Amino acid sequence: MFRLIALPLGIGIALAAHAETPTDLVARYAQQAASSQPGFSASAERGRSFFVRKWNVTDKMPDCASCHTERPDRAGSHVITAKPIKPLAPAANPERFSKLAKVEKWFRRNCTEVVGRECSAAEKADLIEFLVATGGA
């Protein structure tokens, strides 16, 4: 009887505790990166170069800016479907980098498409550090 009540409650708490902040995520990825690169610390400048770099792996999506524009504090638009995309910078869009599962899903999709491979923990830490440092519009 008690188990029946306790179980859904426990799930509820686990879900509620699931929200992250962009800074939590930088720390999390930086810690992962440090295991292979001792002393690693996230850099907004490296994050910026990553974000604007032309990888040219595919014709339609040579870089992150193809959909997100070079100004992460502004709205972008999907290069194939033309659907508007809200800004990536948390200052301009507070929903960004608040759910680890969502962040991981889009890194996986967008990195394999644009960069041609998964992004490393170090690249993710740098990129979020850069986006956090980018002010609102």
Added chain:
Amino acid sequence: MMKVKAILICSALLASGSLLADGPRMPREIDKTWIEECGSCHLAYPPSLLTADNWRRMMGGLDRHFGSNASLDAASAAKITAFLERNASTRGQRNASSTLRITDTPWFVREHDEVSPAAWRDPNVKSAANCAACHRGADRGDYDDDDIVIPVTRR
């Protein structure tokens, strides 16, 4: 240009009869996972515009989805597949296409046979799958013919 005007006038005349149109209606049941996952890169296309078999095949190959990587975790994919199957077209081959594109189904081609080739190629449209470029209520699932604009860029 004349043709576009004619279509607009014609659709205004037809608007009063739009209650009878057998156009897509969003299902009464809206699945949150579906809206989030299938409405992130483009609008969430009405499930009634493809057959259950077409949806199943599409859901089986999301890692190579019309040239994009739309792969999903297994639990969300199963939930979305069930939702699409429940709300798929009941009109058979009219809503089926071997390319799995709504825009290649006989139904779509027939509804749009008056749209000029120039309108499809317009930079504001980009792709026939960009329903919202012409149907301004598309994000609400509203394709009624009294709310259509055809962007024709003047050069």
